[in-house]
Amino acid sequence: MVENSGGPNYKSFLWKRTNVDFFSGEDVLLIARKLIGMRLNTLIDNKLTSGIITEAEAYAGETDRASHAFGGRRTRRTETMYQQAGLAYIYLCYGIHSLLNVVTNIEGIPHAVLIRAVYPVSGLDIMERRINRRINPVKDGSGPGKVTKLMGLDCSYNATDMTVSNVLWIEDSDFRFSRRLIKSTPRIGVDYAGEDALLPYRYLVDNQMAEAEIKKAGLY
DNA sequence: AACAAGATTAACT
DNA sequence: GTTAATCTTGTTA
16 A cells, blocks of 8 residues: 655545456446556556556456457466456467456356556656666557556566555555546457457556646646 | 468558 | 567478
8 A cells, every 4th residue: 555645735645456356347347447446556566567557358257259269268378267256367479479468256157357558657767777778658668568568567466466466556545537538449359359349348548648637737 | 291371460452 | 561580389291
C-alpha cells in the first residue's frame, strides 16, 4: 500500500493491492472493463516501474474461438490460464514478444484478460533504459508487447501470483477515467476467430486522453 | 519431420 | 505499405 505525494492543490489517491476477490469472477468482460484505470507495477532489480492500464481485452475461455484455450486446449503454454484467478499468464507471441494476461476464474476455467496498453507513471528512467531510447509516454506504452518491455517482464514471470507477489502486482484506488472516455471495440489481431472476432471484448482509453485525465486528477 | 500461422513490433522502402 | 525477427502449437505427410 503506497500513498502518492500530491501537492496542496492535488487530490491524494490511496492505492491498494487488488486481491483475489477482484480478479476472480464469472464475468471476464466486467473484470477487463474494471482494470482500465488501475495501476500495474513491477519491482525488478530493486527498480519500481508503474503504469495506469489504458487498454485490456477479455478472452472467454473454452468457448471463445480467439482464446488459446478454445475447445479445451490445455498445453504447457495454456496451463497457467487454467489455474486460479490472480495469476499472470505470460506467453511468447510471434516468437518475440511476451504478452501479459490476468487469469480471472477458478481452477479449470481458463478466462483471462490481456493487458494491451499502459500510461507510464513511475520509473520512466528505468523504462528508457529498457527500450534504449527516450520515452514517449503517450506512444511507448501502447501495444501488448510494449507493455511488457517497459515493465521489464518476460515469460520467466509466467504464473506469478499477483495477489501476493512483490515483483508483479496490480493496485486500485478511487481514481477513475471518465466513463465517456472508455470505449469498447472488437479485439485486435484475432481475424482467425470467425464470428468471435466481432465481439466487443476490447476496452480502452486513448493514451492522449488518459494523459490529460491523469494530469487533471493530479495523480503525477 | 516439415511447415504454416499466430492475442506484434521496429525498421525499412 | 512491406518485411524480418523467431517460439509454440496444430496440421499434414
